[in-house]
Amino acid sequence: MMKRLRDMYPNAYGVCVFDAKGPTFRHDAYPDYKANRPPMPEELVAQIEPIHQAMSFFGWPIVMMEGVEADDVIGTLATQASLKNWSTIIATGDKDMAQLVNERVTLINTMSNESLTVQGVLDKFGVRPDQIIDYLALMGDAVDNVPGVDKVGPKTAVKWLTQYQTLEGVIAHAEEIKGVVGDNLRKSLDWLPKGRELLTIKCDVDLSEVVGDCKEQLGSKMIMQVHDELVFEVPDHEVEVLKAKIPQIMSEVLPLKVPVLVEVGVGDNWEQAH
Structure with a gap:
């Protein structure tokens, strides 16, 4: 994948971002965050450092920052690039990253050859990039152990956000929503803002001490x-x-x-x- 990215964008700045060890601010806010995940197998743990070394050797600056996730570092870099009117390509298969897409930020999945622009996000998920956080908050994220509204899946989340536009709009009209999902929504009103906070990628991380020149180092x-x-x-x-x-x-x-x-x-x- 990394070779393919270099071949696709030979003159681009690039950086490879990994999660650092230890808890993040999300664990502080919600101790059960990702608590459902089993420990990483030892055979995979043993591969992490060699992967980091290989990436560095072949010209990819490595960034890891304690207290935040790789997503937050990527979100901050993409935001900073957009402010400079630079185009950004994020190579990922993580749906959470769709919240970062705008006219200058595109997601690509080199494994599936999928590319997500603003229109691509709308076509795939049924909501705009600026609605992705609310979309995820309503459904919850089982991978990260973040609850949503019980029985609410993609279709219901899209329906509500099409009608009410935002999570705040859905909450404001909660009394109007009928049936079991309406009851479940009303039971979740106190939780939803917290869930949204946990699922929001932080885009203002202080990277002054960890991000230097992202130019390719060896060109090999x-x-x-x-x-x-x-x-x-x-x-x-x-x-x-x-x-x-x-x-x-x-x-x-x-x-x-x-x-x-x-x-x-x-x-x-x-x-x-x-």
């Missing part, structure tokens, strides 16, 4: 991995620079019990490089 592309050998495709003018860097960087990739001998071969094809 990892095109395959074969056993213990890495194969790169690089522009001719970068060959000598990369050749000099690889032995040092590879020796630091993972803590190993034995020294690793790193040999670098350069050629126009596999045979010449060996």
Whole structure:
């Protein structure tokens, strides 16, 4: 996915954002936030640091910030870019991110080739990007353990937001809504503002100490991995620079019990490089 993004946007600024360890302000506000999630399997935990190292090695600045989620960092970066009239592409499959879409922010899912613009969000969810938070608040988010209105799914949420436009509008007209879902809505009135708060991506995180230059660092592309050998495709003018860097960087990739001998071969094809 990361290689494809670089190929699609070779001259763009880029950053890779990960969740930091520990609780966030959402856990402080609601202790049951994400409490339904099982611990990450150890085999996945062991892969996190190598992934971070690989991303950094191939020119992706890594950002992690304690106390907030990766979504909040991304939301802040996208907001800052929009204020500068920059276009932003967010690579994600997370529906929550649809709340960030505007005329300058687009979501892409490189796994499904889906692209969500303002119209794309409306076509997919039935509501505008500025209504996504209210849409999610009404339904709840089982993945994050955030309750919504019982028995309210996408169709009902879209119906209410089409008629009343906002969550505040739905709450204001709660007495008019009949049936079981109307009763459930009225039971949820005290909770809904809190649920909305938990599902709102924070777009004003102070990133002054964690975000530097997001330009590509090496310009190299990892095109395959074969056993213990890495194969790169690089522009001719970068060959000598990369050749000099690889032995040092590879020796630091993972803590190993034995020294690793790193040999670098350069050629126009596999045979010449060996």
